[in-house]
Amino acid sequence: MTTSLATDRPRLLATISFVLGLATIAGAWGSQLFGGLVPCELCLEQRLPYYWGLPLLALVLILWHRLPRAVWYVGLALVLLTFIWSTYLAGYHAGVEYGFWPGPTACTGTGVDVSFSDLTNINAARVVPCDKIQFSLFGVTLAGANTLISAAIVLMLGTVLLKGRKG
Numbered sequence: 001m002t003t004s005l006a007t008d009r010p011r012l013l014a015t016i017s018f019v020l021g022l023a024t025i026a027g028a029w030g031s032q033l034f035g036g037l038v039p040c041e042l043c044l045e046q047r048l049p050y051y052w053g054l055p056l057l058a059l060v061l062i063l064w065h066r067l068p069r070a071v072w073y074v075g076l077a078l079v080l081l082t083f084i085w086s087t088y089l090a091g092y093h094a095g096v097e098y099g100f101w102p103g104p105t106a107c108t109g110t111g112v113d114v115s116f117s118d119l120t121n122i123n124a125a126r127v128v129p130c131d132k133i134q135f136s137l138f139g140v141t142l143a144g145a146n147t148l149i150s151a152a153i154v155l156m157l158g159t160v161l162l163k164g165r166k167g
Contacts, residue, residue: 010160011064014076017156018057021083024149025050031142037135040128041107042093046146049086053079064165072165080157083150090146096131097141103130 028047031037039047060067060075067075096103107130133141140148 010163010165011061013156013160014057014061014064017083017153017160018054018061020149021050021054021057021153024146025054028142028146031135035135037142038128040130041104042089042096042130042143043128046086046089046093046143049082049089049150053082053086056082069165073161076157076161080154080161083153083157087147087150087154090143090150093130093143094141094147097133097143099131107131 025047028039028043028050032039056075057079060072060079064072092101093103095101107128135142136144
């Protein structure tokens with residue numbers, strides 16, 4: 001028995017989660033490539049859950065009714081855990097940006113001493129500070145927005161797991 005996406009609420013929520021996640025990572029890449037924002041170390045780390053979670057979620061969506069129920073639950077649980085990790089990473093970065101806690105020393109300016117020879121080396125890598133806000137809208141930074149988006153995906157996928165799969 002096949003059900004349409006409109007009548008299969010869990011599958012609809014999983015599809016919305018996928019589209020929202022895809023739009024988020026596309027927005028991150030767009031802000032970098034077209035918006036001129038340079039991602040810091042924590043920004044790049046926040047992309048990892050999307051790189052792992054979205055392909056797995058796409059696979060679960062494509063094989064929705066073909067997967068054995070246990071495999072379906074394990075696959076969706078892995079995606080859920082991946083986006084819980086995403087929520088944590090984004091929340092941590094947002095806290096660093098808002099000054100709630102210190103960030104990693106590699107990108108918050110509390111690293112080692114700099115010598116004059118280091119300053120004259122034009123080939124040295126530029127460190128993008130993790131604690132400086134590059135963009136915010138209504139007081140919400142990009143890391144803060146990612147926290148909210150990841151949390152929304154977690155809520156939707158959690159609902160999907162609780163409701164189960166039809167058929």
